[in-house]
Amino acid sequence: xxxxxxxxxxxxxxxxxxxxxxxxxxxxxxxxxxxxxxxxxxxxxxxxxxxxxxxxxxxxxxxxxxxxxxxxxxxxxxxxxxxxxxxxxxxxxxxxxxxxxxxxxxxxxxxxxxxxxxxxxxxxxxxxxxxxxxxxxxxxxxxxxxxxxxxxxxxxxxxxxxxxxxxxxxxxxxxxxxxxxxxxxxxxxxxxxxxxxxxxxxxxxxxxxxxxxxxxxxxxxxxxxxxxxxxxxxxxxxxxxxxxxxxxxxxxxxxxxxxxxxxxxxxxxxxxxxxxxxxxxxxxxxxxxxxxxxxxxxxxxxxxxxxxxxxxxxxxxxxxxxxxxxxxxxxxxxxxxxxxxxxxxxxxxxxxxxxxxxxxxxxxxxxxxxxxxxxxxxxxxxxxxxxxxxxxxxxxxxxxxxxxxxxxxxxxxxxxxxxxxxxxxxxxxxxxxxxxxxxxxxxxxxxxxxxxxxxxxxxxxxxxxxxxxxxxxxxxxxxxxxxxxxxxxxxxxxxxxxxxxxxxxxxxxxxxxxxxxxxxxxxxxxxxxxxxxxxxxxxxxxxxxxxxxxxxxxxxxxxxxxxxxxxxxxxxxxxxxxxxxxxxxxxxxxxxxxxxxxxxxxxxxxxxxxxxxxxxxxxxxxxxxxxxxxxxxxxxxxxxxxxxx
Amino acid sequence: xxxxxxxxxxxxxxxxxxxxxxxxxxxxxxxxxxxxxxxxxxxxxxxxxxxxxxxxxxxxxxxxxxxxxxxxxxxxxxxxxxxxxxxxxxxxxxxxxxxxxxxxxxxxxxxxxxxxxxxxxxxxxxxxx
Numbered sequence: 077x078x079x080x081x082x083x084x085x086x087x088x089x090x091x092x093x094x095x096x097x098x099x100x101x102x103x104x105x106x107x108x109x110x111x112x113x114x115x116x117x118x119x120x121x122x123x124x125x126x127x128x129x130x131x132x133x134x135x136x137x138x139x140x141x142x143x144x145x146x147x148x149x150x151x152x153x154x155x156x157x158x159x160x161x162x163x164x165x166x167x168x169x170x171x172x173x174x175x176x177x178x179x180x181x182x183x184x185x186x187x188x189x190x191x192x193x194x195x196x197x198x199x200x201x202x203x204x205x206x207x208x209x210x211x212x213x214x215x216x217x218x219x220x221x222x223x224x225x226x227x228x229x230x231x232x233x234x235x236x237x238x239x240x241x242x243x244x245x246x247x248x249x250x251x252x253x254x255x256x257x258x259x260x261x262x263x264x265x266x267x268x269x270x271x272x273x274x275x276x277x278x279x280x281x282x283x284x285x286x287x288x289x290x291x292x293x294x295x296x297x298x299x300x301x302x303x304x305x306x307x308x309x310x311x312x313x314x315x316x317x318x319x320x321x322x323x324x325x326x327x328x329x330x331x332x333x334x335x336x337x338x339x340x341x342x343x344x345x346x347x348x349x350x351x352x353x354x355x356x357x358x359x360x361x362x363x364x365x366x367x368x369x370x371x372x373x374x375x376x377x378x379x380x381x382x383x384x385x386x387x388x389x390x391x392x393x394x395x396x397x398x399x400x401x402x403x404x405x406x407x408x409x410x411x412x413x414x415x416x417x418x419x420x421x422x423x424x425x426x427x428x429x430x431x432x433x434x435x436x437x438x439x440x441x442x443x444x445x446x447x448x449x450x451x452x453x454x455x456x457x458x459x460x461x462x463x464x465x466x467x468x469x470x471x472x473x474x475x476x477x478x479x480x481x482x483x484x485x486x487x488x489x490x491x492x493x494x495x496x497x498x499x500x501x502x503x504x505x506x507x508x509x510x511x512x513x514x515x516x517x518x519x520x521x522x523x524x525x526x527x528x529x530x531x532x533x534x535x536x537x538x539x540x541x542x543x544x545x546x547x548x549x550x551x552x553x554x555x556x557x558x559x560x561x562x563x564x565x566x567x568x569x570x571x572x573x574x575x576x577x578x579x580x581x582x583x584x585x586x587x588x589x590x591x592x593x594x595x596x597x598x599x600x601x602x603x604x605x606x607x608x609x610x611x612x613x614x615x616x617x618x619x620x621x622x623x624x625x626x627x628x629x630x631x632x633x634x635x636x637x638x639x640x641x642x643x644x645x646x647x648x649x650x651x652x653x654x655x656x657x658x659x660x661x662x663x664x665x666x667x668x669x670x671x672x673x674x675x676x677x678x679x680x681x682x683x684x685x686x687x688x689x690x691x692x693x694x695x696x697x698x699x700x701x702x703x704x705x706x707x708x709x710x711x712x713x714x715x716x717x718x719x720x721x
Numbered sequence: 722x723x724x725x726x727x728x729x730x731x732x733x734x735x736x737x738x739x740x741x742x743x744x745x746x747x748x749x750x751x752x753x754x755x756x757x758x759x760x761x762x763x764x765x766x767x768x769x770x771x772x773x774x775x776x777x778x779x780x781x782x783x784x785x786x787x788x789x790x791x792x793x794x795x796x797x798x799x800x801x802x803x804x805x806x807x808x809x810x811x812x813x814x815x816x817x818x819x820x821x822x823x824x825x826x827x828x829x830x831x832x833x834x835x836x837x838x839x840x841x842x843x844x845x846x847x848x849x850x
Contacts, residue, residue, distance in 0.1 A: 283793075311801070315808065344816065351808060399807070399811075401811075
């Protein structure tokens, strides 16, 4: 292979991308070396098994991916602003909408939420780490290496261009030759390992590691939504794994599962993809619901209204999520009966979702609202998400869907649910738990600016898209006709408003790191209700010196009333903690090498990489490291200084 | 804290070699033996059931008191079974039910989606027969 086939050539934007990647890499290497931070990086981060640090790494990576996906989005909006724009050509535009969708769902939304789960859930249930800390580190590194494998595609080998759904036959070897589509398959496969492992990890953590006497129906609602999400992950991700493996066999080894020739069945890909894909959208929305519930009840200063109804609604939504996948391809040509069945199951989902909306309103009703930035994101979510939900029911009517299918009406709908649901929740949750993570709050004044820019920008961007969709503008076109111009110009302005909102958010992080007052107590917002606020800030690495007995929902409210803490000095015992290890990082680095080899179909590299992974597994199997004990003296010292006793 | 009484997990090693042996026997039956197709299928099914049993009892904690006498694994297996049923029955339902094989059919769906439909029909026919 020639070097000019290996690197993507001929696009000024991509040359700029290469230069900026090189510059950023060089400057990171320079700073790490200059400030002698290599040891720190290895000891504190690359080898950590601490759920709090892993959560923070997930969130930082997700923010980087949000930036990347956001730049993709703004490039697309620039190209679509006016008819006959020559900013991006058709091929480049196709690659960008493909990477935008994939990055935003797989490498932004999920890791962001998993990062929040990692940080918050063990603290909420009174656990000292997740059930399998080693596996948790492995999950993170498999996600990060998977994301890197997918992201390098735009400078090396060329990006996939068949849409984030990668429908066959378009995505098959015959119509998409070259490594591009392989990056999609292997990148998702690699990060999928981590997601599945995370699902198992949290399932076990929540079922087995709750504080003494905490019953299931006393768990905080975010923990509940994480538990249900873990179940969906464990049941849905194997379908994606198999579908990706089948397409990899098709493309790399010449099998014929989804091809047009050789008795393949292209629509089976769509069928399998959405059997995973529909539960997937609930994987990214249910934790978001959990975050909003926590934030709303904290800042409405009330117990969550209809807690049990909330839990059952989540369970019901999770069950129904496996029964609606056909609504993504009503127009495939299945009979009216098939479409009717899935039309009805789709509309049924609106029922438990509606229950949740009314429960949030019920919590807010007659409460004394504390209007912080985290709360503002939650309040903006309710009406915005309802618009997305109502248009979703419209799309769920099979006959009407023949009109809406693949138009901007659909694009507007799923951005309304995914941004107003998931992205608002990520911002809300990050602002809410930020003081727990970093020991200082985000600046509220700047937070409001970023909130208003983002939310107004969001509506300005996506509301017109419903109408341009009804005017017949299809999705995934790289150029528009003059009739669609006015609404598209408005939409582009909105997209840049969201970009500004994100930029202010990043600036807020930097500004607050420098100027925000440091936290003195663990209960940063003064109205924390759940156990994570009972820990001191910064949270000691073992989380809880002593575990409180839980006998009510909103455990911390009760503790505060009784004047108890998670540090009862006479009850402190040595705490067993897991040791740090570099194995997960190394194992997944080899997995990355194997994946890269398969992308370019260099079998020596793929086999070598997999053998190295196997060697790492053997090493792990004979690893008898059982962790270490934190002595009572050290716990007392840590707690006294953290609690200023 | 967990106390490893045995450094070598005998049961797991026996289970591991048993499952590899069963896999080799199945591969031999399919590739090398002179059995008729019917007996190969029956034989492989039988081996699969034994294999599943080994996995469940030797590796997957179905009988341990910690898993409440197998309550949790059975629960998960039940839900896994439900999902597998949805997957197989749902795919058959979706991918084959209601497709008209008659090109002059009266279904208006089919007329609107003539191109996609004829493409689909090919593939369903292939897989169906």
